[in-house]
Amino acid sequence: MIFLAENLLVTILALLFGWLVLKLNHKPIKAASRNEIFICILTNFINTAITFAGFWLWQHGYILFSYNPSWRIVFDFVALFMLMDLAMFLFHYAIHRSVLYKAIHQFHHHYADPIPIDLFVLHPLETIGFGSLWLMMILLFSFNIYAVFIYLVVNVFFGIMGHLGIEPIPTGIRRIVPFKYLGTSSFHHQHHLNINHNFGFYTNIWDKIFGTYKG
Numbered sequence: 001m002i003f004l005a006e007n008l009l010v011t012i013l014a015l016l017f018g019w020l021v022l023k024l025n026h027k028p029i030k031a032a033s034r035n036e037i038f039i040c041i042l043t044n045f046i047n048t049a050i051t052f053a054g055f056w057l058w059q060h061g062y063i064l065f066s067y068n069p070s071w072r073i074v075f076d077f078v079a080l081f082m083l084m085d086l087a088m089f090l091f092h093y094a095i096h097r098s099v100l101y102k103a104i105h106q107f108h109h110h111y112a113d114p115i116p117i118d119l120f121v122l123h124p125l126e127t128i129g130f131g132s133l134w135l136m137m138i139l140l141f142s143f144n145i146y147a148v149f150i151y152l153v154v155n156v157f158f159g160i161m162g163h164l165g166i167e168p169i170p171t172g173i174r175r176i177v178p179f180k181y182l183g184t185s186s187f188h189h190q191h192h193l194n195i196n197h198n199f200g201f202y203t204n205i206w207d208k209i210f211g212t213y214k215g
């Protein structure tokens, strides 16, 4: 129950953040459909199971964290950010290039002009897939707990930004470092408009390397 409450709270805070950004940019806020709300709640239940699985693995010593606030916070955060970005890029790319696209991922692509809640509108198997990827990452490496926490906040932040349906960052700023290399709102929006480009999430680096980038 605690994990469900935690997941729901994160979802509500994320949606409120998306709503606030749209409001500050004077953009109309489209209401979510009943189907989108239902899937969003289902995603929360699946994520709760993933959280519980992670807790169980940690309790039984399979997942290890380091707890001292040191330089490792920065190093581990950057490592997590880049490794998860690469893992999700490959996972996302593989889905698009296989039969799994029609069977699973097309569900998310139903929304060509997404709204913040669509971050959580994924086929249940895809939610399990991303959750398993995350668990595998923290099973393989022992990260600093503060870095993990910061990463999880940043992960939701990028997810919401990618599904705003608008670009709040001015073009001039997007051309400078580090924005130049980050997955901005328009970067993921472009993926919803054209499914052959921009498979990355936090950065556009992997798309540039693999030749699938579209600005």
Ligand SMILES: [Zn+2]
Pocket (backbone or CB within 6 Å): 108, 114, 118, 119, 162, 163, 188, 192
């Ligand atoms: Zn999306």
Ligand SMILES: [Zn+2]
Pocket (backbone or CB within 6 Å): 092, 096, 105, 109, 191, 195
């Ligand atoms: Zn996709």
